[in-house]
Amino acid sequence: MVDIDLEDLAKQVQAARDIIDDVSALLEDAARSVVVEVINATTCKLRYVGRDISHGAFEVLPAAVIEPFSSNVFGARSASGGIATGTEGIVRYAMDDVGTECRVRWDNPFSGGNEAEVFMGGPNRELYSYNSAITGGNKKVPARFIIGEKALLREPESAWITCGRCKALYHAPGGSQGACPPTKHTGQTTITFDDGTWISATGDVWDPHQPSGWILGVPYGQYALHRSEGWRRCQRCKMLYWDGVLNGSRGVCPSGYINSAHLHVAEGHAYLLPYDVRTAPGLQNDWRFCEKCFVLFFEPHDVDNSCAAGGKHRATAHKFQVNIV
Ligand SMILES: [Zn+2]
Numbered sequence: 001m002v003d004i005d006l007e008d009l010a011k012q013v014q015a016a017r018d019i020i021d022d023v024s025a026l027l028e029d030a031a032r033s034v035v036v037e038v039i040n041a042t043t044c045k046l047r048y049v050g051r052d053i054s055h056g057a058f059e060v061l062p063a064a065v066i067e068p069f070s071s072n073v074f075g076a077r078s079a080s081g082g083i084a085t086g087t088e089g090i091v092r093y094a095m096d097d098v099g100t101e102c103r104v105r106w107d108n109p110f111s112g113g114n115e116a117e118v119f120m121g122g123p124n125r126e127l128y129s130y131n132s133a134i135t136g137g138n139k140k141v142p143a144r145f146i147i148g149e150k151a152l153l154r155e156p157e158s159a160w161i162t163c164g165r166c167k168a169l170y171h172a173p174g175g176s177q178g179a180c181p182p183t184k185h186t187g188q189t190t191i192t193f194d195d196g197t198w199i200s201a202t203g204d205v206w207d208p209h210q211p212s213g214w215i216l217g218v219p220y221g222q223y224a225l226h227r228s229e230g231w232r233r234c235q236r237c238k239m240l241y242w243d244g245v246l247n248g249s250r251g252v253c254p255s256g257y258i259n260s261a262h263l264h265v266a267e268g269h270a271y272l273l274p275y276d277v278r279t280a281p282g283l284q285n286d287w288r289f290c291e292k293c294f295v296l297f298f299e300p301h302d303v304d305n306s307c308a309a310g311g312k313h314r315a316t317a318h319k320f321q322v323n324i325v
Pocket residue numbers: 163164165166167168179180181208209210
């Protein structure tokens with residue numbers, strides 16, 4: 001599954017054909033040359049920190065920074081006037097500020113087969129996945145390096161959907177589910193006490209959420225940088241919420257037991273929500289954390305009465321991303 005995500009992302013961010021052609025055209029005269037494409041399919045910047053060209057020279061220099069979900073193409077060639085030499089080199093990129101480093105290496109020797117490799121080192125090396133490929137041949141040989149994250153950015157099959165009324169993300173495997181804050185009214189309900197006993201009585205009831213728009217996904221599993229931890233699904237209201245403490249609060253669940261606080265109750269996976277990742281393909285931006293009720297909500301459509309704590313949701317600074325399935 002990891003590799004499917006990596007290849008899939010790479011296809012969406014690979015360099016345009018004409019960029020590769022432009023670099024290739026500059027390598028016309030060299031006896032040995034390589035057109036190197038480095039695809040950054042991570043949520044981090046790849047910052048150029050150094051190189052080691054053991055044979056030949058650059059014809060086109062590597063970029064200083066490869067932004068998340070973009071690629072860079074550069075050219076390497078055998079030395080002009082060099083006799084029986086090829087091109088071999090390493091370019092080093094910093095993945096973060098704590099010393100995680102990625103090295104891409106190519107070798108197009110004067111005689112013998114071509115090689116391409118990726119090395120990942122440093123404290124966060126386990127977070128990344130990568131692959132490399134190079135064809136045979138002597139001139140303008142394409143070498144391709146894909147750097148990705150083991151963590152998925154997308155949950156491929158999912159049953160999350162936006163509620164058209166309260167603008168929260170809720171889990172809806174069977175369509176309408178949960179408790180939608182603005183629909184609170186008095187009705188016949190089953191009241192369950194903390195000791196597990198229950199009675200049927202008149203009390204607060206809520207209609208289920210109202211499905212609206214696309215089916216959405218929220219990834220879980222492997223951690224990566226730019227992933228927010230602690231997100232769960234609430235078994236009572238079915239909304240995605242942050243299961244933590246902020247300013248002494250644990251949020252507000254619309255659906256509460258009598259004799260009990262209106263607290264969300266966790267079930268299902270521990271989700272890892274991408275945040276402040278602006279350019280990833282297939283992700284929907286503008287999701288926010290409500291610091292009053294702790295659910296995730298779609299900010300552009302927020303309306304009054306949407307929040308279980310009363311009024312509108314109140315967003316914090318970060319933008320969170322979910323994927324369109
Ligand atoms: Zn709702």
